[in-house]
Amino acid sequence: MKNVALIIEYIGTNYSGFQRQKNGLSIAEVVENAIEQATGEKSKLIPSGRTDKGVHALGQVANFTTGSNIPPDKMAININLYLPGDIQIIKSYEVPLDFNSRKNAKRKTYLYRMKTGENMSVFDRNRTLFVRGEVDENKMKRACSLIVGTHDFSAFVASGATTKTTTRTIYSANLNQENDYLVFEITGNGFLYNMVRILVGTLLLIGKNKMTISQFEALLNGGDRKNAGKTVAPDGLYLKEVIYDF
Amino acid sequence: MKNVALIIEYIGTNYSGFQRQKNGLSIAEVVENAIEQATGEKSKLIPSGRTDKGVHALGQVANFTTGSNIPPDKMAININLYLPGDIQIIKSYEVPLDFNSRKNAKRKTYLYRMKTGENMSVFDRNRTLFVRGEVDENKMKRACSLIVGTHDFSAFVASGATTKTTTRTIYSANLNQENDYLVFEITGNGFLYNMVRILVGTLLLIGKNKMTISQFEALLNGGDRKNAGKTVAPDGLYLKEVIYDF
Numbered sequence: 001m002k003n004v005a006l007i008i009e010y011i012g013t014n015y016s017g018f019q020r021q022k023n024g025l026s027i028a029e030v031v032e033n034a035i036e037q038a039t040g041e042k043s044k045l046i047p048s049g050r051t052d053k054g055v056h057a058l059g060q061v062a063n064f065t066t067g068s069n070i071p072p073d074k075m076a077i078n079i080n081l082y083l084p085g086d087i088q089i090i091k092s093y094e095v096p097l098d099f100n101s102r103k104n105a106k107r108k109t110y111l112y113r114m115k116t117g118e119n120m121s122v123f124d125r126n127r128t129l130f131v132r133g134e135v136d137e138n139k140m141k142r143a144c145s146l147i148v149g150t151h152d153f154s155a156f157v158a159s160g161a162t163t164k165t166t167t168r169t170i171y172s173a174n175l176n177q178e179n180d181y182l183v184f185e186i187t188g189n190g191f192l193y194n195m196v197r198i199l200v201g202t203l204l205l206i207g208k209n210k211m212t213i214s215q216f217e218a219l220l221n222g223g224d225r226k227n228a229g230k231t232v233a234p235d236g237l238y239l240k241e242v243i244y245d246f
Numbered sequence: 247m248k249n250v251a252l253i254i255e256y257i258g259t260n261y262s263g264f265q266r267q268k269n270g271l272s273i274a275e276v277v278e279n280a281i282e283q284a285t286g287e288k289s290k291l292i293p294s295g296r297t298d299k300g301v302h303a304l305g306q307v308a309n310f311t312t313g314s315n316i317p318p319d320k321m322a323i324n325i326n327l328y329l330p331g332d333i334q335i336i337k338s339y340e341v342p343l344d345f346n347s348r349k350n351a352k353r354k355t356y357l358y359r360m361k362t363g364e365n366m367s368v369f370d371r372n373r374t375l376f377v378r379g380e381v382d383e384n385k386m387k388r389a390c391s392l393i394v395g396t397h398d399f400s401a402f403v404a405s406g407a408t409t410k411t412t413t414r415t416i417y418s419a420n421l422n423q424e425n426d427y428l429v430f431e432i433t434g435n436g437f438l439y440n441m442v443r444i445l446v447g448t449l450l451l452i453g454k455n456k457m458t459i460s461q462f463e464a465l466l467n468g469g470d471r472k473n474a475g476k477t478v479a480p481d482g483l484y485l486k487e488v489i490y491d492f
Contacts, residue, residue, distance in 0.1 A: 009367060009368050009369075010368060011368055011369060056369075058367075085368060085371045085372075086368050086371065087368065088367075088368045090365070104451050119334075119336070121255060121304075121334075122256060122257055122331060122332050122334045123257060123302075123334065123373070125331045125332065126331075127369070171265075179425065187335075
């Protein structure tokens, strides 16, 4: 048996999320079916974590064990033969048998892409959040710098989500203009359910002068969900990278 | 009666082209239906020209006459209410009653977007041509400079296409690296059927050292279609802008 890790890129728009669901087609189901067609074996993917309906990935990581003779580094090209055009394995490689994409993940980086102004191109539909008007980017950047560090993110978790602790460590959080887009990029040791989307919703309140920096700072120490911003659409969210140290 | 011009942006992927077809849904049909819903009147769009199945537009122009009381500059926002997410009216404005988007077009600009290298992101699917490996960009740029001017483009028209003359004037033709893409941009007084796609197919032969600059130069003076490159996919082609002088 071999343990094989896949780096997966996908457009989340037409899927119910990464994880198999009772209703709707999941990324996991499509990739597992492609693995079965490539290897002749049923396999179960262990992802670094779930992504929600409509959320995209530039570098999701998932592993599976297989008895297939296909060399691990050729697994990508073989699985891609059976994948639709909106899901692609970028890379495949052998990992130790005890490697687990979820448990061994050390850091994750997410992007959230926005377009401000009076309109957004149809080419950005489902891929970018349209924010009508302008925002105070400098104020949002100051708020970003406050996110870095270890905080109780209780104000930034979907209500009803169950988790042992709401404390997470953020290594970097930046807002940058990239071409025509405003891109929020955040790296942390883990993220609560809807955390990035609620952070962006709250940063937008700051950018629209509906929340002060000090109000935001207070929220970062065990605040209440109802005082944070709304959960923005999945359209602009991308799981960019998962980092392991081995 | 008023004559109203629309600047239209669309993702061509899910349509049979601009012009109404017996089989398949056209952009014209979708926009005409939206106009009817907005104005309560049936209208016939006159576009600057057709775009083929799978070809995109950043700025297609089409006009229609209407007795509607909707102010011409508010027509865009009203029609957009009835359009799907992959078609959008960017702007609407009144034009003289004798204005005809096709007959009065003075210049058109097309883009053709390519991605070279070992792979292409799923986010570029249907929007960019994947060119495996590298190309000699400098050689392709030299060829671009030869396209400028008035030539007999008989080598660059789909075989079987009927046209009075195969002579066209090209005002500019450039190849540039834009972010991760290689973008060919061409402006001319008119284009033959499939002309941009055959030009790109031929430029790629030059970039892959399968055609010399002097062979290309000879093709620009009434050459034979069979000596030019293939018609590349519609995926990378965008009608960028139509220019009128009034």
